[in-house]
Structures are given as C-alpha cells and as structure tokens.
C-alpha cells in the first residue's frame with residue numbers, strides 16, 4: 360500500500376521528443392487512477408517512468424515518502440501488467456507466476472501459498488499446469504495479473520491490459536479488475552485509450568493530450584465540468600455536439616444565436632460564470648451539449664434539424680440529424696452541422712422528418728472560440744469592474760475611493776476604464792460593501808456571488824461569510840489588470856520574479872575525497888546551489904550546463920534587502936496605495952521588490968536563499984528543479 364507523488368515530471372527522449380510535460384499529481388493510497396488519452400499522448404511513458412523502465416528527465420517521483428527517481432525497478436515495490444501479457448511461453452502458468460518470486464529467493468512453500476492464493480482469486484486454479492499458448496486471451500491476461508499479484512506490490516501499474524480482448528471479455532475483465540482493486544486495497548494506476556474503461560474503473564482520471572495533462576478529476580466531474588473542448592469531446596459517447604454561437608445578454612435572459620440562424624433563450628443564471636465580454640452578441644463562442652441533454656420535439660423549440668439516420672438500440676435510440684430542413688446529398692464529409700441526439704422511448708420519428716432539438720439549459724457547456732477552454736470555470740478567472748474617474752478619485756461599486764499613483768501614471772487623462780480583478784484579489788476590507796447572493800463550495804474554497812447592480816462579482820471568502828449578508832471588502836490593486844478600449848494599460852503583478860543567470864561547479868578536496876559544489880550566479884552574485892539540484896541540472900544538460908543560461912525564479916516575498924548580495928539600482932517606485940514596489944535594475948535583469956512607505960534608497964543589495972529558487976531551462980520550456 361502506498362501513496363505516490365509526481366512533481367513536475369518531464370520526459371524528453373534522446374531524439375528530442377518531448378513526451379511528457381510538467382505532470383504533477385498526488386495519488387492517495389488505494390486510489391484507482393486512470394491515465395487516458397489518444398495514442399501518443401504520453402500515458403505509457405508516464406507509467407513506465409513510475410515503474411522505473413524509463414528514466415525521468417526532470418521532476419521528482421515519490422512512492423510513499425521515498426524519492427525513487429534513481430531507484431532500480433525491482434526495488435520500487437511496484438508490479439506492472441502489460442498489454443502483451445509478456446508471459447514466458449515455455450513455462451506453465453504456475454512457473455510463470457512463481458518465476459519472479461524464485462528470483463527473489465523466496466522459500467518454495469511460501470511461493471506455493473502465494474501462487475495458489477492468486478490463482479484462486481483469479482479463477483485459474485485449473486490451469487496451473489498449462490502453458491500460456493493453450494489458453495485464451497482472457498485467461499492469459501489473468502495469468503499476467505496473477506504474476507503481479509503474487510508479488511504483493513505497493514502499487515499496480517497496468518498498461519492497456521484489456522486491449523487485446525474482445526468487447527464482451529473486456530467488459531467482464533473490467534469488473535474483475537475493479538473488484539480485485541477493492542479486495543486488494545492497493546493503489547492502481549491504469550493506462551487506457553478507452554474512455555469507457557476510464558470512466559467505469561477510475562476513482563480519478565487524468566486526461567492527457569500531446570504530452571500535457573488536460574484535467575485530473577473524478578469521472579463525474581469530467582463529464583459535468585470538462586475544462587476544455589478536448590476533454591468535453593473525449594469523455595462521453597456518443598460525443599458531445601459542438602456549435603459556433605454568439606451570446607447576447609438582456610437582463611435575466613441570454614439569447615443564443617446559432618450560425619444557421621436558429622435562436623434559443625437561456626436564463627442568465629445558467630451562464631452567470633461566463634465573463635460579461637462574451638455576452639455582448641458579437642463574440643463567437645463554442646457551445647457544447649451532450650446527445651442525452653437534447654430534447655426532440657416537433658413544436659418548433661430549439662435547433663431545427665432533419666433526421667438523417669436512426670439507430671434503435673432497444674433501451675435507447677441514437678438520432679442523427681443535419682441542421683436545416685433539407686437532407687443534403689449523401690456525403691461522408693462532415694460539414695460541421697451534424698447533431699446527435701440520444702432519446703429514450705421515442706418511436707414517432709423517421710428519417711427525413713424535420714424536428715427540433717432543445718438543449719436542457721443547465722447542461723450547456725461554453726468554450727472560448729480560440730483557446731477552447733471552458734467559459735464556466737468553477738472559479739471564474741476574472742471579474743470585470745467598470746470604473747469612472749476624475750483622475751484623483753475612482754468610482755466603482757457605488758463607491759468613490761482614492762486612485763493609486765500607479766493607475767494615475769498609466770491612465771493619463773483616461774476617465775473610463777475597466778479593472779479586471781481575479782477573485783483572489785478581493786479581500787476582506789473596508790472600501791466596498793455588497794450583498795452576498797449565494798455561496799458555492801468549490802473544492803475547499805468558498806466562492807461568493809456578490810450582487811453588483813444585477814451582475815455578479817465573484818470573491819473567495821472565509822467560512823464565516825453568510826448568504827444574504829453584506830460583505831465588506833477591498834481590492835488588491837497590484838493584482839488587477841487595467842483595461843481601456845480593449846488595451847491593457849497595466850498588468851497584474853506576479854508573485855514571482857525571474858532572473859537569467861549561469862550555472863557553475865567547483866571541485867573541492869574534502870576529507871580525502873573530491874566533492875562537487877554547484878553554484879547559481881546572477882549578474883555576478885554567486886549562490887551555492889543545493890547539491891541535489893546541481894546534479895539534476897548536470898544530469899539533464901551535461902557539460903553544456905556550464906555554458907547554458909537558466910531562468911531562476913523566486914517568490915518576491917523571499918527576496919530581502921541586505922548588506923551584501925545582488926547589486927542593483929532603484930529606478931522607479933510603484934505606489935499601489937495598499938502596497939509599494941521598487942523597480943530595480945541589476946546588470947542584466949530587472950525585478951520588483953516590496954518596499955516600505957519610507958524607503959528612499961538609490962542602490963540596494965538583494966539577498967535570497969538558493970533553496971527557494973526554482974530553476975527552468977531556457978532551451979526548452981521545462982522546470983528542472
């Protein structure tokens with residue numbers, strides 16, 4: 360039994376192929392995690408890195424509390440089951456299962472006990488004397504499972520174990536593996552390209568595409584709240600329907616206009632997390648609706664379509680339609696106007712009928728047309744707050760407050776602008792007051808809907824904030840974007856600062872041994888690197904690491920003013936009202952640091968701890984340590 364932690368794992372193959380990018384997950388003991396995605400997305404590579412069959416380019420892999428990056432596969436206490444079964448053809452089933460244990464010099468009587476127990480669990484007791492070639496695919500896969508089982512590993516790794524089996528057997532084996540997981544109470548990590556396997560087996564699923572994790576979530580959350588169009592289309596069968604639409608809000612109503620001219624109305628409440636800028640009627644967005652969330656009718660409600668095919672499956676019927684009212688000439692080319700509807704007990708429809716498909720409003724998904732990311736994030740990314748000003752004061756949320764110096768400097772004489780404010784930048788304070796309409800639990804956070812003249816401002820609030828009460832808050836000015844006329848005049852300040860620097864080593868003779876010391880250096884300021892990080896950088900870039908530059912990132916709060924350190928000159932003070940920053944120029948870097956109100960230095964020395972530094976490659980987009 361074990362938990363696993365993958366922290367910023369990357370795999371770059373020797374040929375330069377970047378197979379896995381920044382994969383992080385905490386896997387709890389006894390979870391059944393499924394990696395799913397189309398062929399080539401990096402599932403097997405990740406699994407093989409966990410097994411130790413593939414080296415890890417960057418990142419840390421923990422099994423239990425042990426860092427196992429450099430541990431031999433046999434010492435990791437994991438067992439892997441392959442798609443190809445990988446059985447020894449000339450050995451009997453018993454011998455196949457006993458082989459690994461014999462290699463470990465386990466006493467014969469214990470081997471026998473373990474093999475018999477596993478054989479019983481897998482219902483292959485009658486086949487122990489057979490050779491694999493005299494067995495069916497399903498039986499062979501059970502032997503492969505048995506061989507993993509007898510080792511009593513901390514973690515089971517399964518790489519597409521069912522893909523060589525026929526559909527019926529796959530479905531039986533699915534439930535058997537699920538039952539096995541329940542009874543063994545061990546962590547399972549399972550790779551498949553089949554979303555049905557993922558949905559039916561996983562306690563959590565990692566959806567991957569082109570080496571990048573798209574979403575990690577429970578099956579139901581993936582189905583109900585897909586993070587992007589890819590996940591939305593990958594999970595669920597038949598696939599979600601997608602349409603290009605525009606959305607226009609008028610008070611409580613939002614009119615959805617489809618490309619072909621159909622229109623439907625939905626309530627603002629159903630899409631209240633969508634940013635206002637998408638609700639103006641002139642921005643194309645992608646609307647997604649699952650086949651089971653469309654209702655067919657002949658009353659003119661919804662999308663007009665003509666039925667092109669019907670599949671009656673008994674318990675349900677899949678109806679295929681084309682937008683419009685005429686059946687086009689037969690063509691295999693999908694013109695992007697197909698609609699799939701899943702209906703139950705509806706017999707009065709025939710090919711050629713013109714019908715209407717009405718979406719169930721609270722099952723609608725909306726995605727940005729370009730990024731294809733959901734517009735209905737569990738926690739909206741930004742609130743847009745309109746501001747008018749007289750250049751000294753700003754008026755927003757029915758209140759007039761002082762304008763920070765930094766805003767004045769970028770606005771010049773602009774009097775109308777927007778603040779784009781992330782929910783975490785709205786904090787308890789005394790500047791504004793709004794009524795809390797609703798509080799929603801999102802993971803471990805409380806998302807408050809604050810009523811700002813009929814639109815919502817979203818804020819993250821403490822447990823003591825209640826619905827229907829007034830919430831008193833302030834805005835962290837440094838965490839907002841200032842926008843006027845679609846131009847970003849001021850960008851929010853990040854919590855991290857970046858420096859470009861070098862990497863070096865020296866070899867020192869200590870206690871009769873040569874010991875390596877590694878250094879980060881930024882504009883001549885040299886810091887000894889934690890030794891394990893030095894080795895990591897060196898293992899990735901080899902001797903090139905002493906010629907390369909690296910990006911060193913550090914939390915601004917960890918940068919201190921000191922008597923000695925990285926020398927820099929102050930060339931600007933940024934006064935945000937609530938906080939102040941000094942902009943510092945070092946020889947070849949430029950950074951911001953937090954300063955007090957009475958700070959008036961012209962030059963400074965910056966100091967920080969090398970343990971707090973994150974190191975990124977400047978050659979490929981990769982976090983090394």
Ligand code: ADP
Pocket residue numbers: 372373374376377378396397398399400401402403404405
């Ligand atoms: P999946 O299991 O999702 O099908 P893989 O992890 O096998 O994907 O592969 C991910 C990517 O890495 C693919 O583009 C594949 O071609 C590439 N790849 C896999 N193994 C190697 C290898 N040994 N050398 C170079 N590229 C590889």
